[in-house]
Every structure is written in C-alpha cells, then in structure tokens.
Amino acid sequence: VDFSLSPEQLSLIEKVKSVASRFPETYWQGIVGEERFPREYWDAVVDESLLGLPIPKEYGGGGGELFDTVLAAEHVARAGCGMSGSIPLILGPIFGGVLIAAHGTAEQRQRYLPGIVAGEIWSGAFSEAHSGANVTAINTRAEQVGDGFRLHGEKKYIGVVEVAQHMAVLARVDGFPKVRRTDGLSLFVVDLPNADLSSERLDKLGTRYVDTNRVVLDGVAVGEGDLIGELGHGWDLMFDVLNAERIIVAAAAIGTGLLAIDLAVAYANQREVWAEGEVIGSYQGLQFPLAEAKARLEAARLKVYEAAWLFDRSDERCGVATATARYVALESSLYAADRAIQTFGSAGYLTETAVERHWRDLRLFRLAPISDEMVLAYIAQYDLGLPRSYGRSKASPAAANGGASPQPVR
Numbered sequence: 001v002d003f004s005l006s007p008e009q010l011s012l013i014e015k016v017k018s019v020a021s022r023f024p025e026t027y028w029q030g031i032v033g034e035e036r037f038p039r040e041y042w043d044a045v046v047d048e049s050l051l052g053l054p055i056p057k058e059y060g061g062g063g064g065e066l067f068d069t070v071l072a073a074e075h076v077a078r079a080g081c082g083m084s085g086s087i088p089l090i091l092g093p094i095f096g097g098v099l100i101a102a103h104g105t106a107e108q109r110q111r112y113l114p115g116i117v118a119g120e121i122w123s124g125a126f127s128e129a130h131s132g133a134n135v136t137a138i139n140t141r142a143e144q145v146g147d148g149f150r151l152h153g154e155k156k157y158i159g160v161v162e163v164a165q166h167m168a169v170l171a172r173v174d175g176f177p178k179v180r181r182t183d184g185l186s187l188f189v190v191d192l193p194n195a196d197l198s199s200e201r202l203d204k205l206g207t208r209y210v211d212t213n214r215v216v217l218d219g220v221a222v223g224e225g226d227l228i229g230e231l232g233h234g235w236d237l238m239f240d241v242l243n244a245e246r247i248i249v250a251a252a253a254i255g256t257g258l259l260a261i262d263l264a265v266a267y268a269n270q271r272e273v274w275a276e277g278e279v280i281g282s283y284q285g286l287q288f289p290l291a292e293a294k295a296r297l298e299a300a301r302l303k304v305y306e307a308a309w310l311f312d313r314s315d316e317r318c319g320v321a322t323a324t325a326r327y328v329a330l331e332s333s334l335y336a337a338d339r340a341i342q343t344f345g346s347a348g349y350l351t352e353t354a355v356e357r358h359w360r361d362l363r364l365f366r367l368a369p370i371s372d373e374m375v376l377a378y379i380a381q382y383d384l385g386l387p388r389s390y391g392r393s394k395a396s397p398a399a400a401n402g403g404a405s406p407q408p409v410r
Ligand SMILES: Cc1cc2nc3c(=O)[nH]c(=O)nc-3n(C[C@H](O)[C@H](O)[C@H](O)COP(=O)(O)OP(=O)(O)OC[C@H]3O[C@@H](n4cnc5c(N)ncnc54)[C@H](O)[C@@H]3O)c2cc1C
Pocket: 124, 125, 126, 127, 129, 131, 132, 133, 134, 156, 157, 158, 159, 160, 204, 207, 212, 364, 367, 368, 369, 370, 371, 372, 373, 374, 377, 389, 390, 391
C-alpha cells in the first residue's frame, strides 16, 4: 500500500485549509451557541466543490475516490474546525451521493447527483427508539398503495431534518416474504419538507451544529421512482453508505484529535506556573500523555487510510478494516481531547479554549453511527472468527447467524 499523495490531493489539502482558515473558533462558538446549521461554512464548501469529491464527473463531481473525502475531512478538522467542519461532508456526498451513485437508476442519478454537488443536504433515517442497534427490527413500514407506497412509523435520533432537502428512509415493506431478518427492508427517498412528516428536536451533549430529531412519518407518499435499489433488499445497499460514513467519521476524529494536541502544545509552551521561563510543557507528566496521544493517532490514521483504500477498491476486507479504523480512531482522538483538557487545566473546561467542544463533539461517535460494542462484536465475529454473541434465536442459532450484521461487510 502506498499512501503518498498525488499533486491533486496535495492541492486539495491546501484548498481545504484555506476554507477552514475563513471559519475561526469564534465562528464555531457562535454556531454552538445559536444551535444552528453552519450555513456560511456549508456555502463555502459548496463553492470550493468539496461536496462533489466522490461524485462521478458526468454529474459535475470530482470523480474522485472516498480517499479524497477522507483527506478533506481530516485536514478541515485539524485546521481548526474539528468535527463541526468535517461531519457536514457526509450529509450529501455519503448519505445521498455514494448511495445513489452506486445503486440509483440512471434517472435517479440524474435527478439527485448534480444537486448534491450544488449543496443539497441529505438526512439518513434508519434508527428507531425501540430497535436500537438492532436496525433490522425497525417498525417503520411501507404500505403498497397503487403504484407507490405510504410510509408509516417513527424514527429517532435523525440528523439535519430541519435543513435537508432529501431523506433516505429505511422501512419494511408490508407482506414481503421474510426468510432472513433483512428481507423486506427497503430504502426510499422522501423530499423535504413533507406535509406528512413531522419532527421534534432533541437536546444533546454536543454536535450542536446539526439538529437531531424524533421523526414521525404519517403516511408519507413515495412513488416507485423513489425506491432505491430492489424492493425488499435495501439492507444490502446500506453497506456502501455505512462503511463510507464510518471511514469519514474516523478520518474526522483523527483530524480533531490532532487539532486538540496542537492546541494543548501551543498552550503548554507558553503557560508558566512555578517559575519564570519554566513552561508547563516542560513537565513530563504533561508531555508523555500528549506524546502517547500523538503516537496513537498516527497509528490509527494509517488504519483509516487503509480502510478507505480498501473501500475504493471494493475489497471484501473493507468491513474489518473499517471497524478497526473506527474503533482506534475514536479511542485515540478522545484520549487526545481528554489530555488536551488536562493540559489546559481549569481553562480546558471553559468554552473559550475550544478543547471541551472537541471532546463533546467526538464523544458522540463512540455511540453513533455505530457503538464501540457493536464494532468490537463485529471484529470478534469477522476478524477473530468467534461466534456471534447476540441475537441468537433459541430455535435455530444458524438462522441468527444468517441474519443481519449491524456492521456490514462490503
Ligand atoms: C446525536 C445522534 C445522532 C444520530 N444521528 C442519526 C441519524 O442521523 N440517523 C440514524 O438513523 N441514526 C442516528 N443516530 C442513532 C445511532 O446511529 C444508533 O444507531 C442508535 O443510537 C443505536 O441505538 P441505541 O443508541 O438506542 O442503542 P441500544 O441498542 O439501546 O444500545 C444501548 C447500549 O447497549 C449496547 N449494545 C447493544 N447491543 C449490544 C450487543 N449485541 N453487544 C454488546 N453491547 C450491545 C450498545 O452498544 C449501547 O452501548 C444518532 C444518534 C445520536 C445520539
């Protein structure tokens, strides 16, 4: 594997840094305080053609690989934006772009991909309160009515509903023959706003740059043309979206962890407490944890690059690599953010030093889009070859093993 960057990728990184430099910490503090979508930043990202990176050129995109978005997510985060700058890169390009480019019809690609390049936002509505990590147990259903469907159900934790133009909804088709637990699951595109779809914002610890919601679908009408992929087999399509999302999250976390270390080092190099000229950065008690955090992040970054490299080659090892990358990226970045807070001391607990924002924004990603436990369960099963540890049917353990994994293999 050769991760040396092409001239185009090096200039992409410079472009990304230049965008980030226009959105200093004061901007992000304002966004967090107002709890609103970073619209000005989004417009800048659109103007610099950063959303189209993984979209085919014929639809106005960059025609690049997921690896380019990985570089953009990592470097925009490290340049000062943190997760709030990098996670928006998922909202159109991955939820909509990767999904439609890989699985949409020619008509759907023409209908949606140019809009993603131009800044249309996509929400992904998969999770429900009662089913939790067991996404195949969702209750949202698609009722066949004439040539189309009506969607009924309730989703929870759904992002960007207030600002999105499209929502990819996972629902189970009424009456679809069910041999495996995944049979009947289908993905539909709902255009927003929609009179039969309502949402209620949920309050939360971090990631206040996007709204998170409970969503009610009360007979939302969709046509045959709004179905993505084959009816009843939507689970298979999720593989591309979920792996791509996790790889970008991991890259964003690496950039944010490195940013937290940068901030901590700058502070530690000037803060004096005990004697003039003796900065706190000279104490090994602070140095070693920061050095350890840096070492962990550097190692994790290689795993993230490897996962993206495998994804771009449709290599079947991508599933295990993605799970491993996601785990080590979040573990190392949260450790870095925590050590950054410790380096700042009490100042690190205050909003004004930014490191607490990075810790709060990172913390989500040990829970969503997939939790640490489900990532480890996947590694245990698919990398180590241990038995699946959950969801075993008393009647037939074999049937459970033939069921769905919340961490798809590509
Ligand atoms: C801020 C935020 C934004 C989100 N955005 C979206 C979104 O845009 N779209 C969307 O569809 N979803 C979204 N989610 C949902 C998220 O992706 C998870 O899928 C969902 O939270 C999982 O369900 P649960 O949290 O109810 O966990 P539960 O399944 O109730 O799990 C609770 C705990 O048990 C553990 N656990 C569960 N099963 C096992 C097992 N087999 N072995 C070991 N441990 C286990 C879990 O890891 C967790 O620690 C978001 C969540 C949050 C908090």
